[in-house]
Amino acid sequence: xxxxxxxxxxxxxxxxxxxxxxxxxxxxxxxxxxxxxxxxxxxxxxxxxxxxxxxxxxxxxxxxxxxxxxxxxxxxxxxxxxxxxxxxxxxxxxxxxxxxxxxxxxxxxxxxxxxxxxxxxxxxxxxx
Numbered sequence: 290x291x292x293x294x295x296x297x298x299x300x301x302x303x304x305x306x307x308x309x310x311x312x313x314x315x316x317x318x319x320x321x322x323x324x325x326x327x328x329x330x331x332x333x334x335x336x337x338x339x340x341x342x343x344x345x346x347x348x349x350x351x352x353x354x355x356x357x358x359x360x361x362x363x364x365x366x367x368x369x370x371x372x373x374x375x376x377x378x379x380x381x382x383x384x385x386x387x388x389x390x391x392x393x394x395x396x397x398x399x400x401x402x403x404x405x406x407x408x409x410x411x412x413x414x415x416x417x
């Protein structure tokens with residue numbers, strides 16, 4: 290049974306940093322691509338960063354240069370290091386997994402309906 294459990298959210302001021310973690314179980318990281326999504330109340334989930342089984346990464350424009358996605362397969366954990374946080378980064382952050390080694394395009398990798406498995410989310414609030 291695939292399970293994803295996020296942690297690491299919190300409240301920070303503009304310019305601060307957070308590292309989100311997603312502990313995964315029930316599958317091998319060598320066969321699943323993973324991603325982080327953000328959702329603001331009343332809006333659709335938007336892709337923030339994705340990583341495929343080869344370690345290739347994809348970032349949304351808003352995350353490029355500030356966020357880093359990585360994973361530790363020995364610890365079964367996906368990470369999102371977020372630096373230089375801005376108020377517009379506020380939202381519920383979800384990790385997601387899909388049983389495929391990679392996506393053909395960056396748009397596909399950051400599209401929520403490409404992923405079948407989701408965690409419960411962790412809240413990030415950035416104040417100005």
